[in-house]
Amino acid sequence: MENNYPNLDEMDIEEFEEYIDKSRRKRSRTPMQVKKISPRAIEVDDLEKRLELAKRQAEEAQRDDCTVLVVKLHIKADEYDVYRFFSNAGVGKVRDVKVIRDTKTGKSKGVAYVEFYTPDSVLKSMTLSGQMINGQAISVQPSQAEKNRAAAATRLAKTAEQQLATPKEGPNKIFIASLKDELSYVGVRELRQLFSPFGEIENVKVNKGVGYVQYRNSKDANEAVTKMDGVKIKNKRIKVGIADAKTN
Structure with a gap:
């Protein structure tokens, strides 16, 4: 009787390892199949989750835009x-209503959220303030979520304004005079052109041969003094310094 077993003595190491591997696979009735996940698949899965989250957030924001807050509601x-x-x-089709209740007693707190299908219903519903529900006048207001977004936008705008605004700490006005004679050869336009590279100028004037440049902040004024004092203009050196606060 012939057997189907190979001659192991005639196998080299690689053939033997291959034979052992095949034997193990045959003996295993329920082989474990491990699915390899590529980094690309993980990245795509992460992007899909982010997209789903963004969609949910957008949907929630859209629903907030269609919601009003009703206060002074009768507790019954x-x-x-x-x-x-x-x-x-007749202000629009109502999608959902939620009365806010005490978590312990279950009694109404006199506040409710009303969600419509379209944002234009929100504006129309504002006109219903003062009308009665169960014999009590109500007040219709924008939803708290909308108020929070408006407050956040206001804070951002205020922060940006503060960051853009330059403080006016210290003197911000300088004078320009000639060391030899009056500054009659330089006018307001020329002074603005000469000193505008150092910062934002609020006012320029010439009075009795002396020029005055007022900057938005003191830092620019000091820089102008440092870099322009003693500079020659039309072959004449000028004197630049911080002007007296009382100078007009």
């Missing part, structure tokens, strides 16, 4: 009362 008014009031008011 429920979701149906609020829904019926806004639906019958």
Whole structure:
């Protein structure tokens, strides 16, 4: 009887290892198949998750834009009362109503959120302030989320304005005079052209042969004095210094 076993003595090391590997695979009835995940697949999966998160955030922001806050609500008014009031008011189709309740007692706190399908319904619903639900006048306001975004935008604008604004600490006005005679050969236009490279100028004037340049801040004024004092203009040296605060 012939057997199908190979002659192991005639195998080299590589053939033997291959034979052992094949034997192991054959003996395994439920071989474990490990799926290799490439870095590209991980990256795509991460991007898809980010995209999904961005979509959810965009959807939430869009729903916030369609939501109003109702305050001074009668404590016995429920979701149906609020829904019926806004639906019958003709301001737009109501998508959802949520009355804010105490987590322990379950009683209404007199506040509710009303979500519409379109943002234009929000503006229309503002006109309903003062009308009655269950015999009590209500007040309709933009949703808190919208207020938070508006407040955040205001803070950002204020921060940007503060960053752009340059403080006016210290003297910011300089004088320009000739060391030999009056500065009659230089006018307002020439002074502005000469001294504008050092910073933003608020005012330029010439009075009795002396020029005055007022900068937006003291740093630029000091730089102008440092770099322009003693410079020759039309073969005449000029004197540049910080002007007296009382100088007009």
